[in-house]
Amino acid sequence: MPRFSANLSFLFADLPFEKRFEAAAAAGFGAVEYIGAYDLPMASVKSLLVDNGLEQVLFNMPLGDWDKGDRGLACRPGREDEFRDSVVQSLDYAAATDCKMIHCMSGVTGKGENAGELARLYCDNLLYAADLAEQAGVKILLEPINPIDMPGYLLNSIEQAAVILQQLDHSSLALQFDIYHSQIVGGNIAARLDKHLDQTAHIQIAGVPGRHEPDSGELNYPFLFYMLDRVGYEGWIGCEYKPHGDTNAGLEWIRPWMPKG
């Protein structure tokens, strides 16, 4: 049976962030993930998890300044110190919340920049993060993101990520397979999931097109959930989609997959 985590940066977005934990638990979720809660003290995040009986599955490293165009720091020249600080800060939050996975966003390639050089810096930074994460028993995740939603993003395909993981060969690095992005970049999801399952630590879902509930559009999610069970995927599946309207009203699709009682 697949295990679903509620992505609180996307679901229950009409509620203040702190209220989304309670809403996720009331909807039947046992785990949550989100982009980050660095505005809140670590102890408050921990209380929100404990009070609502939730497991923290994943969050992101600080992304830099979103309004100025940052989409992660890992490939950005001149931001190495900031990146290293962000690794330490995210590992502190992970320790406080018993979270075992952190998504490290690559960042974007600027106009006229050499993507190969940025990729080299990205790899160096990933290794720095992975060495620290290893000591904490945490995995650093790489997620390919489609370049239509995020123009200029360095890491776009599962295959690119797979090669990086193979080359870096570090046990604290793994793949975050976001099916929504990967359908847009390459399709052929069942075969690619199967091929890269041993590198995959986390999966995220959304309908394509539109990034809404995973119950309509060009992907057959029930087929993929059965397939993941059959091939023995034991990780979480993050519900990272934009509900059409009220989150609870759009959760009918999940009922057959939720533990009863």
Ligand SMILES: O=C(O)C(=O)[C@H](O)CO
């Ligand atoms: O955009 C995505 O798919 C992600 O998972 C990023 O971490 C932002 O939520």
Ligand SMILES: [Mg+2]
């Ligand atoms: Mg994602």
